[in-house]
Amino acid sequence: MSYSEFDSESEPEQPLSLLLQAIAPKLMLCRIREFEPEDLEACVEIYRSNAPDYLSEEGLEAYIEFLALGTSYYLVIEHDGEIVACGGLELIGDSDTATLVHGMVHGEYHRQGFGTTLLAARLALLECEVRPQEVWVNTTAATLPFYGRFGFAYHSSSGKRPGADEGRASVWMSVDDQDIEDIRYALEERGIKIFLNDPNEDDTEEEE
Template identity: 30%
Template sequence: MSAAVRIRAYAPADLSACLALFDGNVPRYFTISERSEFEDFLRAGPPGYVVAERDGRVVACGGWYARDGEARLCWGLAQRELHGQGIGRALLDARLQAIREAGGVSAVSITTSQLSEGFFVKRGFEVTEREVDGLAPGLDRVEARLMLQEHRA
Protein backbone atom coordinates (compact mmCIF):
# COMPACT_ATOMS: atom_id res chain seq x y z
CA MET A 1 0.00 0.00 0.00
CA SER A 2 1.58 3.26 -1.11
CA ALA A 3 -0.14 5.66 1.29
CA ALA A 4 -1.73 5.37 4.70
CA VAL A 5 -5.43 4.68 4.93
CA ARG A 6 -7.51 6.81 7.28
CA ILE A 7 -10.82 5.43 8.54
CA ARG A 8 -13.51 7.91 9.54
CA ALA A 9 -17.27 8.06 10.00
CA TYR A 10 -19.42 8.24 6.89
CA ALA A 11 -20.88 11.69 6.14
CA PRO A 12 -23.67 12.61 3.69
CA ALA A 13 -21.04 14.33 1.51
CA ASP A 14 -19.55 10.85 0.89
CA LEU A 15 -22.67 9.60 -0.93
CA SER A 16 -21.44 10.10 -4.50
CA ALA A 17 -17.98 8.65 -3.74
CA CYS A 18 -19.53 5.53 -2.16
CA LEU A 19 -21.92 5.09 -5.08
CA ALA A 20 -18.98 5.39 -7.49
CA LEU A 21 -17.19 2.64 -5.52
CA PHE A 22 -20.29 0.48 -5.83
CA ASP A 23 -20.55 1.14 -9.58
CA GLY A 24 -16.92 0.12 -10.01
CA ASN A 25 -17.67 -3.26 -8.42
CA VAL A 26 -20.64 -4.07 -10.72
CA PRO A 27 -21.12 -6.65 -12.15
CA ARG A 28 -18.34 -8.74 -10.61
CA TYR A 29 -19.15 -8.26 -6.91
CA PHE A 30 -22.61 -6.65 -6.90
CA THR A 31 -25.59 -6.56 -9.24
CA ILE A 32 -26.89 -3.28 -10.60
CA SER A 33 -30.26 -4.10 -9.01
CA GLU A 34 -28.64 -3.68 -5.56
CA ARG A 35 -27.59 -0.07 -6.23
CA SER A 36 -30.89 1.56 -5.18
CA GLU A 37 -30.90 -0.44 -1.93
CA PHE A 38 -27.34 0.69 -1.22
CA GLU A 39 -28.21 4.32 -2.03
CA ASP A 40 -31.28 4.22 0.25
CA PHE A 41 -29.11 2.72 2.99
CA LEU A 42 -26.56 5.53 2.65
CA ARG A 43 -29.21 8.26 2.50
CA ALA A 44 -30.62 6.97 5.81
CA GLY A 45 -27.35 7.99 7.50
CA PRO A 46 -26.43 4.57 8.84
CA PRO A 47 -24.77 4.45 12.26
CA GLY A 48 -21.59 2.38 12.32
CA TYR A 49 -20.80 3.11 8.67
CA VAL A 50 -17.29 4.29 7.87
CA VAL A 51 -15.20 5.25 4.88
CA ALA A 52 -11.52 4.66 4.21
CA GLU A 53 -9.59 7.53 2.66
CA ARG A 54 -6.24 7.43 0.95
CA ASP A 55 -4.62 10.62 -0.30
CA GLY A 56 -7.84 12.47 0.58
CA ARG A 57 -10.05 10.23 -1.60
CA VAL A 58 -12.71 7.78 -0.41
CA VAL A 59 -11.40 4.38 -1.55
CA ALA A 60 -13.55 2.02 0.53
CA CYS A 61 -16.62 1.96 2.75
CA GLY A 62 -18.37 -0.46 5.05
CA GLY A 63 -20.44 -0.75 8.15
CA TRP A 64 -21.84 -2.94 10.87
CA TYR A 65 -24.74 -3.17 13.24
CA ALA A 66 -25.46 -5.26 16.32
CA ARG A 67 -28.59 -7.18 17.20
CA ASP A 68 -29.22 -9.82 19.87
CA GLY A 69 -25.57 -10.20 20.90
CA GLU A 70 -24.25 -10.58 17.36
CA ALA A 71 -22.82 -8.02 14.96
CA ARG A 72 -23.31 -8.10 11.19
CA LEU A 73 -21.00 -6.51 8.68
CA CYS A 74 -22.80 -4.72 5.86
CA TRP A 75 -22.08 -3.06 2.54
CA GLY A 76 -18.30 -3.36 2.64
CA LEU A 77 -16.54 -2.53 -0.60
CA ALA A 78 -13.31 -1.06 -1.91
CA GLN A 79 -12.30 0.58 -5.14
CA ARG A 80 -11.89 -2.35 -7.49
CA GLU A 81 -8.53 -1.24 -8.90
CA LEU A 82 -7.16 -1.13 -5.35
CA HIS A 83 -8.18 -4.67 -4.32
CA GLY A 84 -5.26 -6.55 -2.78
CA GLN A 85 -3.53 -3.44 -1.40
CA GLY A 86 -4.60 -3.82 2.25
CA ILE A 87 -7.44 -1.31 2.18
CA GLY A 88 -10.14 -3.92 2.75
CA ARG A 89 -8.15 -5.37 5.61
CA ALA A 90 -7.78 -1.93 7.24
CA LEU A 91 -11.53 -1.38 6.84
CA LEU A 92 -12.36 -4.78 8.32
CA ASP A 93 -9.93 -4.29 11.23
CA ALA A 94 -11.47 -0.88 12.02
CA ARG A 95 -14.97 -2.34 12.02
CA LEU A 96 -13.97 -5.29 14.21
CA GLN A 97 -12.28 -2.90 16.64
CA ALA A 98 -15.42 -0.73 16.80
CA ILE A 99 -17.52 -3.84 17.46
CA ARG A 100 -15.21 -4.93 20.29
CA GLU A 101 -15.28 -1.44 21.80
CA ALA A 102 -19.08 -1.33 21.66
CA GLY A 103 -19.19 -4.55 23.69
CA GLY A 104 -21.99 -7.01 24.22
CA VAL A 105 -21.20 -8.95 21.06
CA SER A 106 -19.66 -12.40 20.90
CA ALA A 107 -19.80 -13.06 17.16
CA VAL A 108 -19.65 -11.20 13.86
CA SER A 109 -21.38 -12.49 10.75
CA ILE A 110 -21.50 -11.49 7.12
CA THR A 111 -23.32 -12.38 3.95
CA THR A 112 -20.85 -12.33 1.07
CA SER A 113 -20.18 -14.17 -2.16
CA GLN A 114 -17.76 -16.89 -3.19
CA LEU A 115 -15.64 -14.14 -4.74
CA SER A 116 -14.91 -12.56 -1.34
CA GLU A 117 -15.21 -15.49 1.03
CA GLY A 118 -11.45 -16.20 0.94
CA PHE A 119 -10.74 -12.69 2.21
CA PHE A 120 -12.88 -13.34 5.28
CA VAL A 121 -11.71 -16.93 5.82
CA LYS A 122 -8.08 -15.70 5.91
CA ARG A 123 -9.13 -13.40 8.75
CA GLY A 124 -10.70 -16.10 10.88
CA PHE A 125 -14.28 -16.27 9.61
CA GLU A 126 -15.78 -19.71 9.12
CA VAL A 127 -18.27 -20.40 6.36
CA THR A 128 -21.55 -21.54 7.93
CA GLU A 129 -23.82 -21.72 4.89
CA ARG A 130 -23.62 -21.59 1.11
CA GLU A 131 -26.34 -21.22 -1.53
CA VAL A 132 -25.29 -21.56 -5.16
CA ASP A 133 -26.56 -18.55 -7.17
CA GLY A 134 -28.15 -17.28 -3.95
CA LEU A 135 -27.35 -13.63 -4.65
CA ALA A 136 -27.59 -13.70 -8.45
CA PRO A 137 -26.66 -16.05 -11.29
CA GLY A 138 -22.97 -16.75 -10.80
CA LEU A 139 -22.92 -15.16 -7.32
CA ASP A 140 -23.29 -17.66 -4.50
CA ARG A 141 -24.62 -16.47 -1.14
CA VAL A 142 -22.03 -17.32 1.51
CA GLU A 143 -22.72 -16.85 5.21
CA ALA A 144 -19.63 -16.61 7.41
CA ARG A 145 -19.08 -16.04 11.12
CA LEU A 146 -16.25 -14.97 13.39
CA MET A 147 -16.32 -15.73 17.10
CA LEU A 148 -14.67 -12.69 18.70
CA GLN A 149 -13.06 -14.52 21.59
CA GLU A 150 -11.21 -16.69 19.06
CA HIS A 151 -10.07 -13.81 16.84
CA ARG A 152 -6.59 -12.43 17.32
CA ALA A 153 -6.16 -8.86 16.09
Template identity: 35%
Template sequence: MILSRPYRPEDMAGCLALFDSNTPRFFDASERESFVGFLGDQALRWPYQVIELDGRIVGCGGHAVEADGVSVALCWGMVDNSLHGRGLGQVLTEARIAAARATPGIRRVILNTSQHTQGFYARFGFEAEKVTPDGFAPGIDRWDMVLKLD
Protein backbone atom coordinates in the same frame (compact mmCIF):
# COMPACT_ATOMS: atom_id res chain seq x y z
CA MET B 1 -2.08 9.67 3.13
CA ILE B 2 -4.77 7.21 4.31
CA LEU B 3 -7.54 8.57 6.51
CA SER B 4 -10.43 6.64 8.07
CA ARG B 5 -13.38 8.68 9.27
CA PRO B 6 -17.14 8.46 9.87
CA TYR B 7 -19.44 8.62 6.86
CA ARG B 8 -21.15 11.95 6.10
CA PRO B 9 -24.10 12.54 3.72
CA GLU B 10 -21.83 14.35 1.26
CA ASP B 11 -19.85 11.08 0.87
CA MET B 12 -22.73 9.37 -0.97
CA ALA B 13 -21.39 10.02 -4.48
CA GLY B 14 -17.94 8.70 -3.55
CA CYS B 15 -19.41 5.56 -1.99
CA LEU B 16 -21.63 4.97 -5.02
CA ALA B 17 -18.57 5.27 -7.24
CA LEU B 18 -17.00 2.47 -5.18
CA PHE B 19 -20.11 0.33 -5.63
CA ASP B 20 -20.10 0.98 -9.38
CA SER B 21 -16.41 0.06 -9.63
CA ASN B 22 -17.26 -3.35 -8.12
CA THR B 23 -20.26 -4.06 -10.37
CA PRO B 24 -20.96 -6.60 -11.85
CA ARG B 25 -18.37 -8.96 -10.33
CA PHE B 26 -18.92 -8.25 -6.63
CA PHE B 27 -22.32 -6.54 -6.68
CA ASP B 28 -25.26 -6.85 -9.01
CA ALA B 29 -26.61 -3.59 -10.44
CA SER B 30 -29.97 -4.43 -8.84
CA GLU B 31 -28.40 -3.98 -5.38
CA ARG B 32 -27.51 -0.31 -6.02
CA GLU B 33 -30.93 0.98 -4.95
CA SER B 34 -30.61 -0.81 -1.60
CA PHE B 35 -27.17 0.70 -1.08
CA VAL B 36 -28.52 4.18 -1.88
CA GLY B 37 -31.25 3.65 0.73
CA PHE B 38 -28.69 2.46 3.27
CA LEU B 39 -26.45 5.47 2.70
CA GLY B 40 -29.41 7.82 2.98
CA ASP B 41 -30.61 6.49 6.31
CA GLN B 42 -28.85 3.65 8.10
CA ALA B 43 -25.25 4.71 7.46
CA LEU B 44 -25.95 7.73 9.65
CA ARG B 45 -27.39 5.60 12.50
CA TRP B 46 -24.83 2.78 12.56
CA PRO B 47 -21.03 2.98 12.64
CA TYR B 48 -20.10 3.42 8.97
CA GLN B 49 -16.64 4.50 7.87
CA VAL B 50 -15.03 5.80 4.73
CA ILE B 51 -11.37 5.45 3.87
CA GLU B 52 -9.75 8.31 1.99
CA LEU B 53 -6.49 8.15 0.09
CA ASP B 54 -5.12 11.56 -0.85
CA GLY B 55 -8.58 13.10 -0.34
CA ARG B 56 -10.46 10.54 -2.49
CA ILE B 57 -12.87 7.99 -1.01
CA VAL B 58 -11.38 4.57 -1.76
CA GLY B 59 -13.22 2.34 0.73
CA CYS B 60 -16.26 2.19 2.96
CA GLY B 61 -17.93 -0.23 5.34
CA GLY B 62 -19.75 -0.50 8.61
CA HIS B 63 -21.30 -2.74 11.19
CA ALA B 64 -24.51 -2.96 13.15
CA VAL B 65 -25.52 -4.72 16.36
CA GLU B 66 -28.21 -7.26 15.53
CA ALA B 67 -31.50 -7.55 17.45
CA ASP B 68 -30.22 -10.69 19.23
CA GLY B 69 -27.75 -8.49 21.14
CA VAL B 70 -24.88 -10.94 20.69
CA SER B 71 -24.09 -10.48 16.99
CA VAL B 72 -22.58 -7.70 14.95
CA ALA B 73 -23.23 -7.73 11.20
CA LEU B 74 -20.68 -6.29 8.83
CA CYS B 75 -22.49 -4.25 6.19
CA TRP B 76 -21.71 -2.81 2.79
CA GLY B 77 -17.92 -3.12 2.90
CA MET B 78 -16.04 -2.34 -0.31
CA VAL B 79 -12.83 -0.94 -1.72
CA ASP B 80 -12.32 0.71 -5.11
CA ASN B 81 -11.87 -2.13 -7.58
CA SER B 82 -8.68 -0.60 -8.98
CA LEU B 83 -7.11 -0.75 -5.50
CA HIS B 84 -7.91 -4.36 -4.57
CA GLY B 85 -4.94 -6.25 -3.16
CA ARG B 86 -3.27 -3.25 -1.55
CA GLY B 87 -4.36 -3.90 2.05
CA LEU B 88 -7.21 -1.38 2.27
CA GLY B 89 -9.84 -4.11 2.69
CA GLN B 90 -7.77 -5.69 5.44
CA VAL B 91 -7.54 -2.38 7.31
CA LEU B 92 -11.29 -1.86 6.95
CA THR B 93 -12.17 -5.40 8.07
CA GLU B 94 -9.77 -5.39 11.02
CA ALA B 95 -11.22 -2.08 12.23
CA ARG B 96 -14.78 -3.43 12.06
CA ILE B 97 -13.86 -6.65 13.89
CA ALA B 98 -12.07 -4.60 16.57
CA ALA B 99 -15.18 -2.44 16.99
CA ALA B 100 -17.29 -5.58 17.39
CA ARG B 101 -14.91 -6.97 20.02
CA ALA B 102 -15.14 -3.67 21.92
CA THR B 103 -18.94 -3.81 22.02
CA PRO B 104 -20.16 -5.31 25.32
CA GLY B 105 -21.97 -8.63 24.97
CA ILE B 106 -20.99 -9.31 21.38
CA ARG B 107 -19.95 -12.92 20.81
CA ARG B 108 -19.92 -13.18 17.02
CA VAL B 109 -19.56 -11.24 13.80
CA ILE B 110 -21.73 -12.20 10.85
CA LEU B 111 -21.74 -11.22 7.21
CA ASN B 112 -23.03 -12.24 3.84
CA THR B 113 -20.71 -12.07 0.87
CA SER B 114 -20.13 -13.73 -2.48
CA GLN B 115 -17.96 -16.56 -3.70
CA HIS B 116 -15.53 -13.91 -4.93
CA THR B 117 -14.72 -12.58 -1.44
CA GLN B 118 -15.46 -15.47 0.91
CA GLY B 119 -11.79 -16.50 0.84
CA PHE B 120 -10.77 -13.00 1.91
CA TYR B 121 -13.02 -13.21 4.98
CA ALA B 122 -11.93 -16.79 5.72
CA ARG B 123 -8.42 -15.43 6.34
CA PHE B 124 -9.84 -13.54 9.34
CA GLY B 125 -11.41 -16.73 10.73
CA PHE B 126 -14.91 -16.43 9.25
CA GLU B 127 -16.53 -19.78 8.50
CA ALA B 128 -19.34 -20.48 6.06
CA GLU B 129 -22.68 -21.33 7.66
CA LYS B 130 -24.71 -21.46 4.45
CA VAL B 131 -24.10 -21.08 0.71
CA THR B 132 -26.98 -20.12 -1.57
CA PRO B 133 -26.20 -20.47 -5.28
CA ASP B 134 -27.26 -17.32 -7.18
CA GLY B 135 -28.38 -15.91 -3.81
CA PHE B 136 -27.63 -12.31 -4.79
CA ALA B 137 -28.10 -12.55 -8.55
CA PRO B 138 -27.37 -15.01 -11.36
CA GLY B 139 -23.70 -15.92 -11.04
CA ILE B 140 -23.28 -14.26 -7.62
CA ASP B 141 -23.66 -16.82 -4.84
CA ARG B 142 -24.50 -15.76 -1.29
CA TRP B 143 -22.16 -16.97 1.44
CA ASP B 144 -23.43 -16.47 5.01
CA MET B 145 -20.38 -16.48 7.27
CA VAL B 146 -19.66 -16.17 10.98
CA LEU B 147 -16.65 -15.32 13.13
CA LYS B 148 -16.98 -16.50 16.72
CA LEU B 149 -15.39 -14.13 19.21
CA ASP B 150 -15.62 -16.38 22.29
Protein backbone atom coordinates in the same frame (compact mmCIF):
# COMPACT_ATOMS: atom_id res chain seq x y z
CA MET C 1 -17.22 19.01 11.93
CA SER C 2 -15.40 17.57 14.90
CA TYR C 3 -14.62 13.94 15.53
CA SER C 4 -13.80 11.89 18.58
CA GLU C 5 -10.62 9.87 18.31
CA PHE C 6 -10.90 6.12 18.70
CA ASP C 7 -7.71 4.41 19.77
CA SER C 8 -6.21 1.84 22.12
CA GLU C 9 -4.40 2.45 25.37
CA SER C 10 -2.78 -0.90 26.06
CA GLU C 11 -0.44 -3.36 24.41
CA PRO C 12 -1.54 -6.95 23.70
CA GLU C 13 -1.13 -9.13 26.77
CA GLN C 14 -0.40 -12.34 24.84
CA PRO C 15 1.04 -13.45 21.47
CA LEU C 16 -0.91 -12.36 18.41
CA SER C 17 -3.88 -14.56 17.60
CA LEU C 18 -4.32 -16.18 14.20
CA LEU C 19 -6.75 -13.37 13.41
CA LEU C 20 -4.11 -10.74 14.12
CA GLN C 21 -1.45 -12.66 12.24
CA ALA C 22 -3.68 -12.37 9.18
CA ILE C 23 -4.61 -8.72 9.74
CA ALA C 24 -1.51 -6.93 11.04
CA PRO C 25 0.86 -7.36 8.04
CA LYS C 26 -1.71 -5.97 5.58
CA LEU C 27 -2.86 -2.84 7.39
CA MET C 28 -2.65 0.22 5.14
CA LEU C 29 -1.92 3.68 6.49
CA CYS C 30 -5.02 5.80 5.92
CA ARG C 31 -7.62 7.97 7.62
CA ILE C 32 -10.87 6.35 8.73
CA ARG C 33 -13.98 8.28 9.68
CA GLU C 34 -17.74 7.95 9.75
CA PHE C 35 -19.78 8.42 6.59
CA GLU C 36 -21.31 11.84 5.96
CA PRO C 37 -24.05 12.69 3.42
CA GLU C 38 -21.56 14.45 1.12
CA ASP C 39 -19.70 11.12 0.78
CA LEU C 40 -22.61 9.59 -1.13
CA GLU C 41 -21.22 10.15 -4.62
CA ALA C 42 -17.84 8.67 -3.71
CA CYS C 43 -19.44 5.59 -2.15
CA VAL C 44 -21.70 5.09 -5.17
CA GLU C 45 -18.61 5.24 -7.39
CA ILE C 46 -16.95 2.58 -5.23
CA TYR C 47 -20.01 0.38 -5.64
CA ARG C 48 -20.04 0.84 -9.42
CA SER C 49 -16.34 0.01 -9.65
CA ASN C 50 -17.13 -3.43 -8.16
CA ALA C 51 -20.08 -4.26 -10.43
CA PRO C 52 -20.72 -6.72 -11.90
CA ASP C 53 -17.72 -8.81 -10.76
CA TYR C 54 -18.35 -8.49 -7.02
CA LEU C 55 -21.66 -6.63 -6.70
CA SER C 56 -24.85 -6.74 -8.71
CA GLU C 57 -25.73 -3.67 -10.74
CA GLU C 58 -29.34 -4.14 -9.64
CA GLY C 59 -28.35 -3.69 -6.00
CA LEU C 60 -27.14 -0.11 -6.38
CA GLU C 61 -30.54 1.44 -5.69
CA ALA C 62 -30.93 -0.55 -2.47
CA TYR C 63 -27.41 0.50 -1.44
CA ILE C 64 -28.25 4.18 -1.95
CA GLU C 65 -31.40 3.71 0.15
CA PHE C 66 -29.30 2.03 2.84
CA LEU C 67 -26.95 5.02 2.98
CA ALA C 68 -29.90 7.40 3.21
CA LEU C 69 -31.40 5.49 6.14
CA GLY C 70 -28.13 5.16 8.03
CA THR C 71 -26.90 2.32 10.24
CA SER C 72 -25.08 1.81 13.54
CA TYR C 73 -21.74 2.71 11.99
CA TYR C 74 -20.73 3.29 8.37
CA LEU C 75 -17.07 4.09 7.83
CA VAL C 76 -15.13 5.50 4.90
CA ILE C 77 -11.40 5.16 4.28
CA GLU C 78 -9.49 8.14 2.90
CA HIS C 79 -6.14 7.74 1.14
CA ASP C 80 -4.32 10.64 -0.51
CA GLY C 81 -7.45 12.74 -0.11
CA GLU C 82 -9.72 10.25 -1.87
CA ILE C 83 -12.36 7.92 -0.44
CA VAL C 84 -11.17 4.47 -1.50
CA ALA C 85 -13.25 2.11 0.67
CA CYS C 86 -16.37 2.04 2.81
CA GLY C 87 -18.26 -0.41 4.99
CA GLY C 88 -20.71 -0.71 7.84
CA LEU C 89 -21.12 -2.47 11.16
CA GLU C 90 -24.61 -3.17 12.45
CA LEU C 91 -25.12 -4.11 16.09
CA ILE C 92 -28.15 -6.31 16.62
CA GLY C 93 -30.03 -5.01 19.64
CA ASP C 94 -28.65 -6.12 22.99
CA SER C 95 -27.42 -9.43 21.60
CA ASP C 96 -23.83 -10.59 21.18
CA THR C 97 -24.22 -10.43 17.42
CA ALA C 98 -22.97 -7.95 14.85
CA THR C 99 -23.10 -7.88 11.07
CA LEU C 100 -20.60 -6.42 8.62
CA VAL C 101 -22.54 -4.74 5.83
CA HIS C 102 -21.74 -3.18 2.45
CA GLY C 103 -17.98 -3.42 2.80
CA MET C 104 -16.18 -2.59 -0.44
CA VAL C 105 -12.95 -1.17 -1.83
CA HIS C 106 -12.74 0.83 -5.06
CA GLY C 107 -11.71 -1.43 -7.91
CA GLU C 108 -8.52 0.56 -8.51
CA TYR C 109 -7.38 -0.12 -4.95
CA HIS C 110 -7.99 -3.86 -4.65
CA ARG C 111 -5.27 -6.05 -3.13
CA GLN C 112 -3.46 -3.17 -1.46
CA GLY C 113 -4.57 -3.80 2.12
CA PHE C 114 -7.54 -1.45 2.28
CA GLY C 115 -10.04 -4.31 2.59
CA THR C 116 -8.13 -5.74 5.52
CA THR C 117 -7.87 -2.30 7.11
CA LEU C 118 -11.62 -1.75 6.69
CA LEU C 119 -12.33 -5.12 8.32
CA ALA C 120 -10.00 -4.33 11.23
CA ALA C 121 -11.56 -0.90 11.77
CA ARG C 122 -15.06 -2.31 11.99
CA LEU C 123 -14.02 -5.10 14.35
CA ALA C 124 -12.24 -2.51 16.51
CA LEU C 125 -15.58 -0.85 17.19
CA LEU C 126 -16.93 -3.94 18.95
CA GLU C 127 -17.15 -4.38 22.71
CA CYS C 128 -16.85 -7.97 24.00
CA GLU C 129 -16.08 -7.57 27.67
CA VAL C 130 -18.66 -10.07 28.91
CA ARG C 131 -18.99 -12.68 26.15
CA PRO C 132 -17.44 -13.29 22.73
CA GLN C 133 -19.18 -11.54 19.87
CA GLU C 134 -20.51 -13.34 16.80
CA VAL C 135 -19.67 -11.39 13.65
CA TRP C 136 -21.62 -12.23 10.49
CA VAL C 137 -21.14 -11.34 6.84
CA ASN C 138 -23.58 -12.04 4.03
CA THR C 139 -21.22 -12.40 1.08
CA THR C 140 -20.75 -13.80 -2.42
CA ALA C 141 -18.57 -16.59 -3.77
CA ALA C 142 -16.16 -14.00 -5.17
CA THR C 143 -15.35 -12.61 -1.73
CA LEU C 144 -15.47 -15.81 0.31
CA PRO C 145 -11.67 -16.36 0.06
CA PHE C 146 -11.07 -12.90 1.54
CA TYR C 147 -13.14 -13.61 4.64
CA GLY C 148 -11.89 -17.17 4.87
CA ARG C 149 -8.32 -16.09 5.46
CA PHE C 150 -9.37 -14.33 8.66
CA GLY C 151 -11.21 -17.32 10.07
CA PHE C 152 -14.78 -16.74 8.92
CA ALA C 153 -16.61 -20.02 8.31
CA TYR C 154 -20.00 -21.28 7.18
CA HIS C 155 -22.59 -21.63 9.91
CA SER C 156 -23.78 -24.98 8.56
CA SER C 157 -23.14 -27.41 5.73
CA SER C 158 -25.62 -25.49 3.61
CA GLY C 159 -23.58 -22.32 3.97
CA LYS C 160 -26.77 -20.38 4.52
CA ARG C 161 -27.85 -18.36 7.49
CA PRO C 162 -31.63 -18.08 7.85
CA GLY C 163 -32.76 -15.10 5.81
CA ALA C 164 -29.67 -14.97 3.60
CA ASP C 165 -30.31 -13.64 0.11
CA GLU C 166 -30.49 -16.10 -2.75
CA GLY C 167 -27.10 -16.56 -4.38
CA ARG C 168 -25.24 -15.36 -1.29
CA ALA C 169 -23.81 -17.20 1.70
CA SER C 170 -23.48 -16.10 5.31
CA VAL C 171 -20.23 -16.71 7.14
CA TRP C 172 -19.33 -15.93 10.72
CA MET C 173 -16.57 -15.87 13.28
CA SER C 174 -16.34 -15.36 17.02
CA VAL C 175 -14.17 -12.60 18.47
CA ASP C 176 -13.43 -11.93 22.12
CA ASP C 177 -12.18 -8.96 24.10
CA GLN C 178 -8.52 -9.91 23.59
CA ASP C 179 -9.02 -10.05 19.81
CA ILE C 180 -10.50 -6.56 19.86
CA GLU C 181 -7.71 -5.15 22.04
CA ASP C 182 -5.10 -6.71 19.74
CA ILE C 183 -6.76 -5.20 16.67
CA ARG C 184 -6.95 -1.77 18.26
CA TYR C 185 -3.29 -1.97 19.23
CA ALA C 186 -2.26 -3.08 15.72
CA LEU C 187 -4.13 -0.14 14.18
CA GLU C 188 -2.52 2.26 16.62
CA GLU C 189 0.94 0.85 15.94
CA ARG C 190 0.41 1.46 12.23
CA GLY C 191 -0.71 5.03 12.93
CA ILE C 192 -4.29 4.38 11.83
CA LYS C 193 -6.97 6.26 13.75
CA ILE C 194 -10.75 6.03 13.56
CA PHE C 195 -12.71 9.26 13.87
CA LEU C 196 -16.35 8.92 14.91
CA ASN C 197 -18.94 11.66 14.60
CA ASP C 198 -19.52 13.06 18.07
CA PRO C 199 -22.98 14.61 18.48
CA ASN C 200 -21.93 16.06 21.82
CA GLU C 201 -19.23 18.23 20.26
CA ASP C 202 -19.76 21.72 18.88
CA ASP C 203 -19.76 21.49 15.09
CA THR C 204 -17.95 24.80 14.84
CA GLU C 205 -14.83 23.40 16.50
CA GLU C 206 -11.86 22.48 14.37
CA GLU C 207 -10.64 18.90 14.25
CA GLU C 208 -7.51 18.43 16.31
